[in-house]
Amino acid sequence: MRKIIALTAAAGLLVTLAACSTSAPAGACEPQVASGDSSSTVKATGGFGLEPDAEYPTPIVATNVQASVVSAGDGKTIFEGEYALAQVTLYDGETGDYLTSTSYDPSGAFIVRAGEGAGNLGQALVCSTVGSRVAVTANGSDLYGFAGIAEDALPATATYIIVFDIEDSILGKAYGTDQVPQQGFPSVVTTPDGVPGVTVPSEDPPAGVKIAVLKQADGATVGEGDTIFTHYLRVDWDDPHSDTATKSTWADFGNPETMTLTALDTSTGVGVTPGLLQALVGQKVGSQVLVIVPPAFGFPDGGAPEGVDATSTLVYVIDILGVVK
Secondary structure, three states: OOOOOOOOOOOOOOOOEEOOOOOOOOOOOOOOOOOOOOHHHOEEEOOOOOOOEEEOOOOOOOOOOEEEEEEOOOOOEOOOOOEEEEEEEEEEOOOOOEEEEOOOOOOOOEEEEOOOOEOEHHHHOOOOEOOOEEEEEEEHHHHOOHHHOOOOOOOOOOEEEEEEEEEEEEOOOOOOEEOOOOOOOOEEEEOOOOOEEEEOOOOOOOOOOEEEEEEEOOOOEOOOOOEEEEEEEEEEOOOOOOOOOOEEOOHHHOOOEEEEOOEOEOOOOEOEOHHHHHHHOOOEOOOEEEEEEOHHHOOOOOOOOOOOOOOOOEEEEEEEEEEEO
């Protein structure tokens, strides 16, 4: 029996993105996946953002990932490394049976990294545009890693049809203009993919919150009460190599995480520490911010994540990728 994969918030973030203007990639885009004989046979009618009525000959046999645009949108082009926010429906290519889908709730969408990091399916979305419906045909093995699908969840050689309605997109990393480093702050270097690394000075940490904008962008201004998409790295000033205190949303090209810019509610986990609230309100989407948060402005007693010492000074490198409506 084939296992049915539930496309839910447990496997991806359900969000709606506010539009913004940033210095993100633009211009020509080189697709990573082409249309082919299998994907081009898929017809998916019905309103955009609504569960499609898909028609195709069965069985469909896919020998590689193919992607065909069913209807083209005129929104932003999604470049490699950025994230598509999409409604998704999965069908069995042999029988034509519907298997599972996202909610098609207008308040939310499924987040998929374009390019590497979402199985081979992510490559099919590179150069797609917001507002498009895209039909993808792929083997079970091509879905491994997508929506948390494990290698034993689907037969490797079975064919599947995936219909994406791409509702919006968010940045893959901060694209702001590099700023002059400030003396006394940790130094930060990033890989071409945007993954940061931190070197902490060999001196005592500051007593107050310290904020430095490392990349200044021109996107939407972040306000108190907003929920934002972020990629971030967190380390302990006194023990920056601690496995327990260190957290990186970049690990294995994971999905961004959301931060709600309100005072932290320890009963729900919603909100941020006073230091982060001070640092992030007023920043712009596309910027990268370095924040030093001493314990007086950090997690309250009993509110620190597992492995984090509430008496420690924490260092954050935060990429602001988008604002949730």
